[in-house]
Amino acid sequence: MTQTVHKFGGSSLSSAQRYERVASIILEHTQPGDCVVVSAAGKTTDTLVKLWQSYQQQDTHVVADILLQLNNHQTDLITQLLHADLKRTALRLLHSELTAISELIKNQGLREAPLLAHGEVWSARLLALYLTQLNINACDLDARTLFTLNNGQLLHTQNAQQCAKFITPGCINVVTGFIASNTLGDTVTLGRNGSDYSATLLANYCHAKQVCIWTDTQGVYSTDPRKVSKAVKYNKVCRGQANLLARLGNPVLHAKTLSPLRNSDIKLSVRSSFDVQATPTDIVKEGNVKQKRFITTLNNIDLLTVEKLAEGEVADVSQLIQHSIHHFSQNGETYLVVPSASTYKVVSFFEGRANISESSLNGCAVVAPVNDISKLNVLAIDTLNAHAIEPRFIHQDSGYILLLTDQVIDSDILSVLHDKLINKGQEVALIIAGLGNVGEVFIEQLSAQFERFSDDFTIKLVGLIRSETLLFNPSGINIADWKTHFLSESKAYNNQTLLNIISELDYEHKVVVDITASEAFSQLYPEFVALDCHLISANKYAGTADTAWYKALRTSISERNLHWRYNTSVGAGLPVNFALADLQNSGDKITRIEGVFSGTLSWLCSKFDGTIPFSDLVLEAQKMGFTEPDPREDLSGRDMQRKLLILARELGLELDLDDISLSALMPETLAIGSWDDFLANESTLNDFIDAHAANAKAQSSVLRYTGLLEITENKVTAQVGITYTPIGDALANLTPGDNIFVINSKWYSANALVIQGPGAGTEVTAAGIHSDLYWLVQNIK
Ligand SMILES: NC(=O)C1=CN([C@@H]2O[C@H](COP(=O)(O)OP(=O)(O)OC[C@H]3O[C@@H](n4cnc5c(N)ncnc54)[C@H](O)[C@@H]3O)[C@@H](O)[C@H]2O)C=CC1
Numbered sequence: 001m002t003q004t005v006h007k008f009g010g011s012s013l014s015s016a017q018r019y020e021r022v023a024s025i026i027l028e029h030t031q032p033g034d035c036v037v038v039s040a041a042g043k044t045t046d047t048l049v050k051l052w053q054s055y056q057q058q059d060t061h062v063v064a065d066i067l068l069q070l071n072n073h074q075t076d077l078i079t080q081l082l083h084a085d086l087k088r089t090a091l092r093l094l095h096s097e098l099t100a101i102s103e104l105i106k107n108q109g110l111r112e113a114p115l116l117a118h119g120e121v122w123s124a125r126l127l128a129l130y131l132t133q134l135n136i137n138a139c140d141l142d143a144r145t146l147f148t149l150n151n152g153q154l155l156h157t158q159n160a161q162q163c164a165k166f167i168t169p170g171c172i173n174v175v176t177g178f179i180a181s182n183t184l185g186d187t188v189t190l191g192r193n194g195s196d197y198s199a200t201l202l203a204n205y206c207h208a209k210q211v212c213i214w215t216d217t218q219g220v221y222s223t224d225p226r227k228v229s230k231a232v233k234y235n236k237v238c239r240g241q242a243n244l245l246a247r248l249g250n251p252v253l254h255a256k257t258l259s260p261l262r263n264s265d266i267k268l269s270v271r272s273s274f275d276v277q278a279t280p281t282d283i284v285k286e287g288n289v290k291q292k293r294f295i296t297t298l299n300n301i302d303l304l305t306v307e308k309l310a311e312g313e314v315a316d317v318s319q320l321i322q323h324s325i326h327h328f329s330q331n332g333e334t335y336l337v338v339p340s341a342s343t344y345k346v347v348s349f350f351e352g353r354a355n356i357s358e359s360s361l362n363g364c365a366v367v368a369p370v371n372d373i374s375k376l377n378v379l380a381i382d383t384l385n386a387h388a389i390e391p392r393f394i395h396q397d398s399g400y401i402l403l404l405t406d407q408v409i410d411s412d413i414l415s416v417l418h419d420k421l422i423n424k425g426q427e428v429a430l431i432i433a434g435l436g437n438v439g440e441v442f443i444e445q446l447s448a449q450f451e452r453f454s455d456d457f458t459i460k461l462v463g464l465i466r467s468e469t470l471l472f473n474p475s476g477i478n479i480a481d482w483k484t485h486f487l488s489e490s491k492a493y494n495n496q497t498l499l500n501i502i503s504e505l506d507y508e509h510k511v512v513v514d515i516t517a518s519e520a521f522s523q524l525y526p527e528f529v530a531l532d533c534h535l536i537s538a539n540k541y542a543g544t545a546d547t548a549w550y551k552a553l554r555t556s557i558s559e560r561n562l563h564w565r566y567n568t569s570v571g572a573g574l575p576v577n578f579a580l581a582d583l584q585n586s587g588d589k590i591t592r593i594e595g596v597f598s599g600t601l602s603w604l605c606s607k608f609d610g611t612i613p614f615s616d617l618v619l620e621a622q623k624m625g626f627t628e629p630d631p632r633e634d635l636s637g638r639d640m641q642r643k644l645l646i647l648a649r650e651l652g653l654e655l656d657l658d659d660i661s662l663s664a665l666m667p668e669t670l671a672i673g674s675w676d677d678f679l680a681n682e683s684t685l686n687d688f689i690d691a692h693a694a695n696a697k698a699q700s701s702v703l704r705y706t707g708l709l710e711i712t713e714n715k716v717t718a719q720v721g722i723t724y725t726p727i728g729d730a731l732a733n734l735t736p737g738d739n740i741f742v743i744n745s746k747w748y749s750a751n752a753l754v755i756q757g758p759g760a761g762t763e764v765t766a767a768g769i770h771s772d773l774y775w776l777v778q779n780i781k
């Protein structure tokens with residue numbers, strides 16, 4: 001039984017490497033009985049169209065060149081992918097087909113549709129053979145045996161029977177897209193983008209559960225991401241809006257594709273075959289998802305008026321020109337939006353009932369929730385006018401606006417329109433993990449921050465996570481009484497539940513704020529990123545994970561145009577990372593960073609004068625919210641080692657934790673056992689500290705815990721540890737709890753740049769996380 005119909009377009013099959021990738025997707029995402037619909041590889045259909053045109057023009061040289069080009073391309077794919085007998089079979093079949101084409105050309109018997117069909121036949125056969133070679137049970141299937149049309153109308157009952165007969169339940173059925181036959185057995189094509197249509201038809205006939213369109217983009221965006229870098233990918237789009245988009249110029253969706261799904265529960269997803277981990281866009285039934293805002297562009301179109309338009313005529317003429325035509329009524333007239341290249345055919349179709357009202361138009365369409373349309377119309381016209389564009393024809397309807405202009409809407413103007421019309425409607429979902437000392441204060445400061453963002457975005461707190469329980473409300477948690485809600489409504493969860501919930505969130509932007517100190521939670525970052533979440537971390541584990549993992553995370557964040565902020569992981573609220581980035585972006589080169597990077601150790605060392613046992617001070621620091629959940633993470637130097645590594649990576653150094661030498665501010669034996677064991681042995685700690693303090697004093701110094709990162713031409717020194725700092729030194733005279741970063745660089749060589757201030761504490765850390773959130777919002781808006 002067919003569960004899923006997958007469809008791969010030409011760009012996903014344009015080289016042997018891409019076939020390999022498609023095969024690995026099939027291996028992972030299909031089960032026996034599933035269908036894989038394929039288009040012609042790469043630009044094969046275009047090449048076949050050129051062959052047809054050259055044949056019609058009797059240009060024998062060009063015909064010969066194109067035949068050679070087709071032969072070379074297919075032969076290359078076959079020889080790179082197949083071995084032994086399979087290769088010989090494929091080459092023999094290709095050779096006989098190309099010979100047959102040459103014969104038809106010679107005898108003037110070539111016909112367009114069967115010629116174009118070769119593209120899909122070749123790719124289906126090659127993919128099926130390649131899967132067979134990989135020991136995957138696969139067969140190729142020519143859709144001309146499945147789909148029959150009579151006078152352009154699909155014979156649904158017969159086609160469903162043919163599908164039941166020919167689709168093999170025990171194997172992966174690789175089906176040619178784009179082609180069908182008529183009742184005489186001749187080849188007919190389903191029009192450009194017909195393979196998507198083949199996939200949804202097939203799903204309908206086979207009662208599949210879903211259709212997955214694998215393409216070269218990551219899904220459906222608010223506008224063309226090739227033209228507007230800040231285009232937003234939507235994870236869910238309702239069918240009504242998808243239909244409108246398809247008729248109004250969206251390059252990913254096609255109206256025909258959606259029609260077989262109209263009265264079914266079949267799910268349609270658009271996924272990237274280049275980035276399999278990326279979240280797809282799901283096209284879902286009306287009412288299951290909020291309506292979004294989109295802008296499409298239209299180029300080179302004519303506006304036709306038509307008299308007495310009868311039901312079904314738009315579908316028929318769309319079929320004739322193989323392009324979905326949009327139509328609407330205004331002031332008693334019925335208009336058709338037609339590509340200029342097809343106007344002649346359309347006018348002929350209506351036999352005197354159609355007239356050209358406006359010709360050679362460009363412009364754009366804004367698709368948006370019904371309630372937003374009127375205000376967006378005014379805003380769009382104002383924006384175009386501000387760029388000296390006066391729309392020649394405007395139509396406002398339920399759910400969209402059509403603005404037709406003389407000028408092409410280029411990417412600059414499209415970007416401005418996108419900024420003004422799309423951004424304001426966007427929502428940001430905030431998920432906060434870690435409701436401890438810092439987390440609580442961060443949430444308390446949140447309402448005031450949301451007010452400040454209200455001009456840009458609507459931000460909603462949708463998730464609150466503790467180690468074992470989770471409170472989730474996709475419509476937004478009331479911040480004023482979040483604690484009461486958390487106590488009464490939070491539920492136990494596991495990682496998979498959390499990821500499922502996040503993937504279901506229907507927001508334009510998602511931000512996970514990690515205020516835990518949990519390594520396990522940080523290990524979920526790659527999965528959050530795969531779900532298109534931005535990240536903000538106070539937690540230091542991800543930033544100090546091993547180099548390979550860290551680099552892979554960074555790569556997928558940048559590939560998805562996401563952001564990761566972690567300013568508070570070093571220096572709490574102090575703008576250390578900002579300063580380093582700024583200096584480096586403006587051409588400076590950092591050579592040395594020295595200082596005290598732990599608020600806890602700064603406070604402990606500055607406070608300690610021998611009158612109060614050191615272990616009591618540790619407990620006091622813990623109570624003030626300075627320390628890590630287990631203060632031994634601070635005393636061991638590990639926490640400061642992490643901070644130094646984060647700084648080093650900010651400078652582009654490829655280091656791991658173990659590359660930073662460390663001496664602990666406690667005896668090694670105390671690292672073993674529980675926190676209670678530690679407390680039971682507090683005298684060992686106190687003796688250790690007393691001894692160091694006495695040694696320091698003997699050298700007219702004080703006990704401090706410092707870090708150093710020094711970069712010379714051929715050496716990197718990275719260390720954290722105990723130092724005896726001379727009494728007059730700046731590092732010896734810090735306010736308890738302060739951090740100090742003494743930065744030397746090309747520009748600050750003799751006289752260092754110094755950043756100093758509180759390096760721990762709930763208020764300053766929470767404020768630092770808010771600063772990251774502010775930065776993030778500014779950069780996604
Ligand atoms: N306290 C400070 O001054 C500063 C803290 N930080 C960092 O902020 C983070 C939080 O610090 P605090 O609030 O002081 O710690 P905390 O121990 O008070 O809070 C941590 C919270 O995270 C929760 N948690 C632990 N594992 C979790 C998991 N797997 N999923 C969800 N929640 C989990 C705990 O239940 C706890 O509520 C730490 O990573 C710390 O290094 C950074 C700069 C300064």
Ligand SMILES: N[C@@H](CC=O)C(=O)O
Pocket residue numbers: 569572597598599600601626627628634639759760761
């Ligand atoms: N334990 C840390 C808290 C922030 O990271 C410190 O004191 O520096």
